[in-house]
Amino acid sequence: MNRIPLRLLAALLTVVCASARVPAQQVSVPRATLTPSLGGAAGFVPGLIGGPAVLSPLPMLPLTPSLSFVSAVSAPAPAIVTPVAAISEAPAPIDSPDEKLTPIKIALEALELTAASRHDPSGGSFFDGARAAAHVAPSGRGQAGPKGFIKNADGVWVGGRVAEQSRWIDLLYAELSPHMDLAGVMDVMDDAYAEGRVKLASVEKVAISREIAESSVHLEGTRNWVDAILVDAGGRNIAVHTHRVYFHPAPNNPASEISEGIRRVNKYLEKAKSDFAAGGLAEREMGRKLSQIELNFDTRGYREIENHLRGKEKDFHAAYGNRFIFRYITESRMASAQLRAEYNRLVEKYRDQPEGVMNIIDGVTYSREVGVGHELNSHKKRLQMGLKITQAGRDFFGKRTLSDGRIIEEYKTEFDAVTEPLADAHKPAKERDVLLWEDKSARVWMPLDKIMEETFLYKLRLYRENRAIIEESLGGAPLKVAFSVDVGGRNPEAAKRGLLVWDDPRQKALLEHLKASAPALSAEYGFPVSFIFVNSRPGEDPDLFNQQPIGKNEWAAPHPRGGRKHGRR
DSSP states (O other), X not given: OTHHHHXXXXXXXXXXXXXXXXXXXXXXXXXXXXXXXXXXXXXXXXXXXXXXXXXXXXXXXXXXXXXXXXXXXXXXXXXXXXXXXXXXXXXXXXXOOOTTTOXXXXXXXXXXXXXXXXXXXXXXXXXXXXXXXXXXXXXXXXXXXXXXXXXXXXXXXXXXXXXXXXXXXXXXXXXHTTTSOOHHHHTTHXXXXXXXXXXXXHHHHHTTTSEEEEXXXXXXXXXXXXXXXXXXXXXXXXXXXXXXXXXXXXXXXXXXHHHHHHHHXXXXXXXXXXXXXXXXXXXXXXXXXXXXXXXXXXXTTOHHHHHHHHHHHXXXXXXXXXXXXXXXXXXXXXXXXXXXXXXXXXXXXXXXXXXXXXXXXXXXXXXXXXXXXXXXXXXXXXXXTTEEEEEEEEEEEEEEEOTTSOEEEEEEEEEEEEEXXXXXXXXXXXXXXXXXXXXXXXXXXXXXXXXXXXXXXXXXXXXXXTHHHHHHHTTTOOOOEEEEEEOOOBOHXXXXXXXXXBSOHHHHHHHHHHHHHHHHHHHHHTSOEEEEEOOOOTTSOTTGGGSOOOOGXXXXXXXXXXXXXXXXX
16 A cells, blocks of 8 residues: 555654654644543453535536446446536536636635635634634644645645644554554545545535535534535525445445445435434524525445435425435546545645634544544554454455345445454464454444444444354354444543543443443343443543543542534534
C-alpha cells in the first residue's frame, strides 16, 4: 500500500522528534477542547475480570458523464478525474461546463461574500470563525498550507482535534506494524474523505438561493448529524442530509457491493422516516418546524442502487407527499490522488469557518479517525494480554442465492481481530483458544435498548446465523466473541491526570450493563460473549475504565461544562 511506508516514516519521525509530522513540519497540538461522540471486563477474556431541478456540477475539474443504464450487475467504471456530478432527478449524462460561466461558481462566490453578514440570534456570525476551536499552530520548516493545519500521512490537511488524533494514530502504527499486518485497518480514510467531500459539495449546491442557518447538527440519542438547515426566501426551514451509500469493497464482485449497499440504505431510510417525520426527533431536537427534507444519495456509480432508491422515493411520496425530496449524485469513482486534492481544496476554502460548513468535513474525518484509533489501541491492548493477532481488519464473505437463482459471495461482516494465546501456537487449530474481536466506539449517548441493538446485538445475530462457516474459517476452533468498547463519558481533565471521573453517568451505566450482560448473552446466542473496556484518547490511560471512579465532589478543582453546541462530532 502506498500509504504505509509514508505513515511508518511519519510515525518514526514523530517518535524521534516528538512533534514531527509528514511532511517535515513541527507542530504543537493543544488538547481537544470539545468532546466528540464515541472501556474493567467481563466474561472469559484471558487475564481480565468477568422533484428537484438539475443543478450544475462543481467547476474545479472536468467531468465525466454519469453512468449509462446497466441492466445487468456491473462494477462502476473508474474515472481519472471526477468531481461531484450533478445532483439531479434525471439520469441524463452531464456535459462538462465552462468554468467561467457555470452558475454554481457564481453562486458560491456569492455564498462566501455574504457569509460574514449572516448573524445568529446571539449576534455572532455563522461563518466568521469567531467560535472556532483552537487550531494547531505549526512551526519550523514544512510545506506551506492553511494556517493552523498540517498534512497527515495521506497528504490531507487536518487541524485541531483531527490533527491530534492523526499524530496519535501514526505513533500507534509505528509501534504495532512490526508485529502485525495493519493494511486492513489503515486503508479506510479515503471513504471518509469522499463522504465529507460529497456532503459539503451537496450543501454548497442546495444553498445557492437559500441561507444556511445551522450545519452539522447532532440529533441527540443517535449517531446522525444533519448536514445543514437552510432557510429559503419564504422563511421555510429545509433540512439537508447527504447519504453516501456504504458497502465494503469486494474486488471483481459488484453483486456483493450492490447487495450490501441496498441493505444498508434501506436501514438508513427507515431511520430517516422517524428522524425527519413531522414532529419527529429532528424537529424536537432543533426546536424548529421543518417544511421539507432534502435527501441526497451518492450511489457510488451503481445504477442498480439508484434504481432501487427511485422505487423507494415513490413509496415516500405516497406516504409523505412532498415532505421528502430525493436527489441523486451520479459519478464514477474518483482516483485517490484526485479525491485527496479535492478534499484539500475544500479545507483551504473553508478553513476559517470551523463553526460553519467546515465542520461537515471535519466531523466525518474525525469520526473515522476515532474508529481507526480505537482499533489500533485495542490491538495494543490485545498484545499486552499475551495474545497473538492472526487477523486484523479482514472482510468475511458468505454465499447468498439471489432471486434469479444466481449464487454470489456476499459481504457478511468484518473481523476487527482474530487472536489466540501465544502459548497455543503448537496446538492443533481447533484446540486453540481463538477469539473473534469486535472493536466498538460507543461514545455517543443513545438509549440503552437502541445502542445494544445497533452496536452489539445485530452482530451477535449475524455470528449465530453464520456460525458454521465462521468456525470453518477459524480452522475448526469454536466461536467465541469479545468486544473491545470505548464508552466515553469520562471527565477529560481528570483523565489527563490518570483519574476516572464520570461526566456522563449514562455511559457509566452502559459499561456496567455490558459487564453484567455477558453471561446472559452467551446463553442466548450459544457461544461465549465477553467485553473489555479500552479508553482510546490520545495522551490518556487506555485502562482508565478499569479504575475505581472518583465522585465529582471529590474532584476538587472546578471544571465547568459548557452547554450543548451544534456542529461538533
